[in-house]
Amino acid sequence: MADMLPPLKPIAIKERLSVLYIEYGQLDVLDGAFVVVDKNGVRTHIPVGGVVCLMLEPGTRVSHAACALAARAGTLLVWIGEAGVRLYSAGQPGGARADRLLYQAKLALDDELRLKVVRKMYALRFGEEPPQRRSVDQLRGIEGARVRETYKRLAAQCGVEWKARNYDTSEWEKSDLPNRCLSAATSCLYGVTEAAVLAAGYAPAIGFIHTGKPLSFVYDVADVYKFETVIPLAFRVAARNPVNPEQQVRLGCRDIFRETKLLERIIPGIEDMLAAGEIPRPKAFEEQVLPAIPNEENIGDAGHRA
Numbered sequence: 299m300a301d302m303l304p305p306l307k308p309i310a311i312k313e314r315l316s317v318l319y320i321e322y323g324q325l326d327v328l329d330g331a332f333v334v335v336d337k338n339g340v341r342t343h344i345p346v347g348g349v350v351c352l353m354l355e356p357g358t359r360v361s362h363a364a365c366a367l368a369a370r371a372g373t374l375l376v377w378i379g380e381a382g383v384r385l386y387s388a389g390q391p392g393g394a395r396a397d398r399l400l401y402q403a404k405l406a407l408d409d410e411l412r413l414k415v416v417r418k419m420y421a422l423r424f425g426e427e428p429p430q431r432r433s434v435d436q437l438r439g440i441e442g443a444r445v446r447e448t449y450k451r452l453a454a455q456c457g458v459e460w461k462a463r464n465y466d467t468s469e470w471e472k473s474d475l476p477n478r479c480l481s482a483a484t485s486c487l488y489g490v491t492e493a494a495v496l497a498a499g500y501a502p503a504i505g506f507i508h509t510g511k512p513l514s515f516v517y518d519v520a521d522v523y524k525f526e527t528v529i530p531l532a533f534r535v536a537a538r539n540p541v542n543p544e545q546q547v548r549l550g551c552r553d554i555f556r557e558t559k560l561l562e563r564i565i566p567g568i569e570d571m572l573a574a575g576e577i578p579r580p581k582a583f584e585e586q587v588l589p590a591i592p593n594e595e596n597i598g599d600a601g602h603r604a
Contacts, residue, residue: 332373448525
C-alpha cells in the first residue's frame, strides 16, 4: 500500500510560516513534530517543516531531539532576547543551500552591482535618490555628513545637549548620557537585524557599505531603519535622564520592535535592497529545503552529494 502513495516532497518556503516566536516553554519533539510545553503542561504543536525560522525568546528550553529535527526539517533556530533586542546564537538548518549566499556574494564582489545596492540603501534610508556619478566611498562620506546633521536635529528637538557621536565600549561610563543611550539602542537594533538576516538565509559578514567586519551586512541593513525607530527613542530617553537609561532604552526598543513588526519588515526590505543589483534572483528548487525527507540516490556525478 505504501508503494502506491506519492513520494513525499518538501514544503516550499513560500508556503511556510516565516517566523514563529516561542517563549516560556520547552521545545521538544512529539509524534515527529515540534511541540511547545508550557509550565502547566499545555502542549502546542508546530507542524514539522511548516516554519522557516523559530525565534527562541527568554524562558525557552530546547531538547536535543528538537535541535536535530530542526536541522532535518530545514528550520532555523535563533536564540534572541525579548522581542529580538539581542541575538545570542543561531543554528544552521541541515537542508540549507548556498544559493542566497552566492547571490549576495556576487552582488558584493562586482563593483558595478555593489554600487547599485548601495544607492538603493541610500534611497531607502533618506527617502531620495543619491547624487549621480558617486563612488561607494563618496556616498559613504555624504551619508556620514547627513547622519551627523540628523543627530544634531533630533537632539535639539528633544532638548538634549549634543556634542558628537563618541563612545568606547571598553570605557562605557566615560561616554555621556546621549551616547550611552544611542549605543544601547543600536545594539538592540543590530540584534533584531542579525536575526532577520539569518532567517532570510544571508551572511551577516558580506556587506556593501560596511566591509571587513563580522556584522557588516547587519550594519548596512540596520542603518536603513535606524532613524525611524531606535535613534529618536534614544534621545527621548536621554532627555528624561532616568536612573537606568540603558534599561529604559532596551525596554523601549522591545516595544517598538513589537509594535512596528520590524523583524517581518526587514526581511522583504533585504530582498528589495539586493534586487537593485538587477541580476536574476536564485530560483527556488523543490529540493532546496529537506524537511525530514531523505534525498534520492545520487547519479554518480562528480561533486554530487546526496
